[in-house]
Amino acid sequence: MFWSAAPAADATPTPTPSTPTPLKDAQESATNAAGWVQENWSTWLSIGLRIALILVIAFVLRTVVRRAITKLIERMNRTAQAVDGTALAGLLINAERRRQRSSAIGSVLRSVASFLIMGTAALMILSTLQINLAPLLASAGVAGVAIGFGARNLVTDFLSGVFMILEDQYGVGDSIDAGVASGEVIEVGLRVTKLRGDNGEIWYVRNGEVKRIGNLSQGWATAGVDVQIRADEDLEQVRALITQVGVDMAKEEPWNERLWEPIEVLGLDAVFLDSMVVKVTARTMPGKALGVERELRWRIKKALDEAGIRIVGRPLDPDLQPEDAANPATTTTVAAPSALSNPDSPQSLATTPIPPPATPPVQK
Template identity: 30%
Template sequence: MAQAQSQEPTSAPSYDALAEVLENEQSRQQLISQLRSLAKQQTPAVTESATENTASTEASIPSQLAETTSEIAGGLSDQFTNLVEVTGNLFTGDLAEDNAGFNSANFMNAAINLGMVILATVVLFWLLRRLASPLFTRLSYWSRHGAGKTQVLRLVACVVLATAVDVLAVGLAYVGGNLVATFMVGETGELTTQASLFLNAFMVIELLKAGLRVLFSSRYDGLRLLPINATEAAYWNRWLALLIGLVGYGIMVLEPLINLNISSTLGQGVNTLMMFAAYIYALTVILKNRTRLRHAIRVKAESSTIAAGQFSLILLSRTWHLIALAYFTVVLVLTLLSPAEALPFVLYATLKTLGIVVIAILLSSLLSQTIGRRITLSDELRRKLPLLEPRLNSYIPAALRFLRVLIVSMAILLIFNAWYIVDLNAWYESEAGGKLMSKIIGVAIILAVAALAWVVLASLIEHKLNPETGSGQPSARAQTLLLLFRNAVAIALATLTIMIALSEIGINIGPLIAGAGVLGLAIGFGAQKLVQDIITGVFIQIENAMNTGDVVTLAGITGTAEKLSIRSVGIRDLSGTYHIIPFSSVDTVSNYMREFAFHVGEYRVAYRESIDEAIVQLQNAFDELAASEDNKHEILAPLEVAGVISLADSSVIIRVRIKTTPGMQWAVGRAYNRLVKLHFDSAGIEIPFPHSTVYFGVGKEGQAPSANVRLMEQDFDINGHPGGHAKSGEKVLPANRKTPVSNDAPNDDD
């Protein structure tokens, strides 16, 4: 103990000697080098001790939290006691034990010199900003109203250029302040410690404020990255700039000056008071704007078109104040625990967080303005592939949603990594992280290839279906087969994509394939009718038995085939009824729309008419029909006259046939029947209609007796009704007997 006491005075450094060393530039540099070498030598020991304590530290988190809380409370109590004591000593002038070198005159002189440096630097910076103001105005105008590039790209370019000018102004002001401090204030050629502290703080704080102006530019709307109005930008820019200035200048200037000139204890206490003041100020602003900002975020959420983004914004609107309070609380705690290490970490993590958020917003805006707008193809490509443009535009919303979710997820992970909540580098370098990333990339490539394949195949099918390209108007069979092929390709491509993606993820698809086979076999046994429908439908399509738009007769139903699927056909009959007929119930397909058709007409003439004259009139009617504008293009051959096909009971039947285009036989037949009636009427040819014969009986000699017809002696009025009076000498028949019945009526029966 005596030896230790004897060595203590010699080992204790002299304050005068230390001051002389610090005043000499060469001695100061040597001291700094020696201290750094000693720090390097102590690093392994510190690391070993930290490693030894890792297990115990991680073993009990609650106890560690309790110990940390106790340390903070004890440290605050000690700081408050020391602060009160030092403040009392300051007013009583008793600071000999704390800082023997304090001199009030020197302190005032240093304060005046520092004030001159501050004034010169701030004025120079203000002048440089004023000179750059016209440039900022032009950049803002071009960013908002310029032509050429995408608006987001213009915004980024203008913000980068304006930030470069802003940083240049900060640098020039810093250089100017150094020149003033070196050659105009204090001893010429020397930069005082106070001036150096302020200038370094000025450089850091103004660069941070320049970053704030990038986000919350209040005077130049075209140089603001965040999508908020000028009023909101001015408010938050002013609040954050004040907070940065308070904390920055307090920690980087005020505290070191107090430590050097007055007392380190007082400086530490002032630092703690400033952190608490900044914390209370931040809490006040957050709670004051809680409702207003929540409403603004809610409005932004309502305008979002993505469900995930809308949900995230609504959640943020309800919890943003909690996140902000937690952030400032963590900053305060870290600062109280380890101010030398916590502040750089918090500053760096905060800057990284802001950068990640800004980049994510810019990427989202860039995607919306580049691929978010409607894709417009050229007229030639739109003519060849009419459905390609709508298909691509239908994919854009889904692609944007996926990319935005990916951007948000990556931003959250990077923010967690910036605050050391997760370690992305270690996770990615691990085996599990590498495998997961490779699987995600593989699945993304599979989905992209499948989407590209579907677009190409669907576009080729549309090219074949388009009458303006390929080989012209496709046939109905080609249209039906191509549409069925497109559906089959879609199903097969979707199935293969799902199977390959599951296999890439690591799921064994062997049991799935086996299960699908067993299920297919069970379905085959249990749904034989369905299988029969599908097989029959396939062969009907292959044999081109019918196509959409054909008039057919199936299962006793005649109508137009409106919809063909792989297992059934939809037919609408003449009355408008829609029938769905499974192919398994189809034995015969009668198609009226193949190559050509015939109108078969059978026309009756009376026995007393000339057959040759009737055939001439039929030909005349056909000639007139073939010369009409409405029907001449539908008739494919001259009139075919089959002749007399039957001698019926009351007429002679003549058959003719007209060859027409498929589907027009009914319209041509209706027009021809009209003309036949007109020509027969003009030629006086009778078209028989049903006759009635009154039979009075026949005697054994084969002659019928004459009919006993008498006129009743009864008065009738002029209309033939009983009870009237006829004219003198005029016999009037009853109204229901226009002519007398005679046995000479022709014996014609229909």
């Protein structure tokens, strides 16, 4: 009995371990992922909220700063427009110049504010994501140095333009001498200034190339006139006539606004043998000196003509020929005496042509 039962017991199959299936692997992966998400969702939510808060604050701050700058520029423009049309407008910067200057300053300030705010926000977001900023900052520093060496002229032009606008060295409508070119300013930029020359040409001057600037339109200008009269004229009478011309001119428009001080007779500027030069000056509005000089010459000439005082020209250049010499028709010349004018003189006889020898008669 016992021998026969043992083999029967041994014949029962032993259970084998079950083989894994793809469905079970997917279930396990999903369970692990769900567990990992459940463990880290709070961290992700915290990081997302920080990033969202940083972005919201950055955009709000950027919008507020840009609007504040825009309102400041608009207030400056309204102040300039309120002054225009009054007697004080001639003493201040014109509206176009102030508008362009304020627009350029506002553009620079808005760009700088946006760069600082958004750049700081980007660095804070990277720090929130636990990204090491040291290599990034080092690379940015190297790139900045490379760009600075490669584009140093552009950086120089930009910085020069910024300081030029902030310091109000010149503006639209000013007549300036920039060294490399001179003329009237028609446009002011952060990199290039446009000038219109005396002949109508337009000069594009880079701000970084300007080493000195002579502004002929700021403060006040001086109009100078030289009156050359004969040496035997009465100087006191000439002084009185010119002074009266200045008084009458200062009472008329638009010269009453362009003349800032009474016309002054400085005295004799030069004395020649047959003439003398009287110097006359006047302080005028910037940029109006040439017009005042032309009008002043016109009025002085009329006043002196009415008083019978002649205005003479400057001494002639000795290198120039007189008008009679330039016109042969009006020039009378006398020939120098010559011995050849007497036909009996030895010189005339010596120059008498020798008659040809007589030809012998032809024999037939």
